[in-house]
Amino acid sequence: MIELKGKKAVILGGRTGLLGQTLTETLRKNGVITIPLSRNDFDPLEEQSLTAFFEREEPDFIFNTIAYTMVDQAEDDKNKAHLLNTTLPVILGRIAKKHEAKLIHFSTDFIFDGKNDSPYTEKDKTNPKSVYGATKLAGEEKLLAIGYENILIIRTAWLFGPYKTNFVQKILKFARERDSLSIVHDQTGSPTYTPDLSEYTVELLKSDANGIFNIVNSGKASWCELATEAINCAGINCLVNPVPTSSYPTKAARPSYSVLDTSKFTETTGVNPRPWVQALRDYLYNDLNNDL
Template sequence: MIELKGKKAVILGGSTGLLGQSLTEELRKNDVTAIPLSRNDFDPLNEQSTTAFFEREEPDFIFNTIAYTMVDQAEDEKNKAHLLNTTLPVILGRLAKKHQAKLIHFSTDFVFDGKKDSPYTETDKTNPKSVYGATKLDGEEKLLDIEYENILIIRTAWLFGPYKTNFVQKILKFAREKDFLSIVHDQTGSPTYTPDLSEYTIALLKAEANGIFNVVNSGKASWCELATEAINCAGINCLITPVPTSSYPSKAERPSYSVLDTSKFTEVTGITPRSWVQALRDYLYKDLQNDF
């Protein structure tokens, strides 16, 4: 176990991102000097300015929460998706290696095709069905090709949490405005609360973990089940109708099943992630309490 107090961390996406802001908060709780950055602070794709920044700051940890996450739009903007999801991680990986810093890079359940019917482990075969998933996988593989052992890749999924609009918040807004909603029921994944993900990420840091880890809240849900739980917990009177994915045609194919197995994380940290239902209630009653 390493001591984090007094260490310095740079968080790309830390000042504006859904995950980045929670990570920044969690790092500060652990007495880490956290420097949250947005793309307005410097151009992360400009290797020269990025290099100059890291040489000036000399961080112990580099967190990359920046990604091109517009899944459907990525089908038409392959180059933009590739730049953020593949090129940027490689730039950061090389810098981490040069400066002997640890890189923590976040990836996605979309690296899988969804054909499995039991939770995916870190060693399961990848087979992304979308440009988004393919560029994220490419980023993972190219990072591993750098052959620098101090890289931690965290696959996560279905994020919700404070600081930024997300699926749960949008659904609650729609539920207040409408008498009924139609929500997709045939995509199943791992809803994940960003403060929990941040806490579990810090646990992996303390355990000096490297390589690929799945980190999500326990349990599984469809989008319909997640929406229903949120609406019921919020006490909103809105009828939910389950519908198939085909009711909402989209450019990008999504995995129908992408639940992630966290047993490797538990083995290394001794922590069993709490259920997404518990986490959702914290989100609703603590983070969104003013909305009720």
């Protein structure tokens, strides 16, 4: 087991990101010296200034939670999506290799086409159907091609949690304002609570894990099921109508099934991710308590 206390970590996206802020908090609780950054603190694509920064700080860990995540917009803004999702991870990989730091990079379920009928493992064939998915996959592949062993790539999905607006929070707002909502029922994935994702990431660090790992909460849900559970738990009187994806055409294709298998994570750490329903209750009753 790796002792984390006293280690130093730079978290890109740590000041403002949905995952980055929670990750910074979790690392601090584990005794890690944290340097959270936002895009206002640096130009993520200016390799020279990034290199100078890392030479000055000499971190043990570099966490990349930054991505171009506007899935539909990415179809028209391919260059920016490529720069943030592919170029930036490679720059960080080169810097990590040069300074012998560990790079932890977060990826997505969108690298799959959704045609599986059982949860995707780390070894399953990738086949992204969107620019977002393709640029994230290219980021993974180019990172691994650097030939540096100390890289950890974490694939995750459907994030909700404190500090920043997310799907669950938006749904609860709409549910208070309307008598009914129509939510897509034919896309199934792995809802994931950012504090759990952060804790499980730390478990992988302690285990000195490298390579690709899936980390999500256990269980699966459609967007409709996730919305219904959140609305019911919050005690809001709003009817949820299941509708097919075809009712809401989007520019980018979404995988219809992208549940992720976490067996490799459990085998490595001995930790079983808890059910998303349990995590959702924590989010509603602890993080959003004043807003319910």
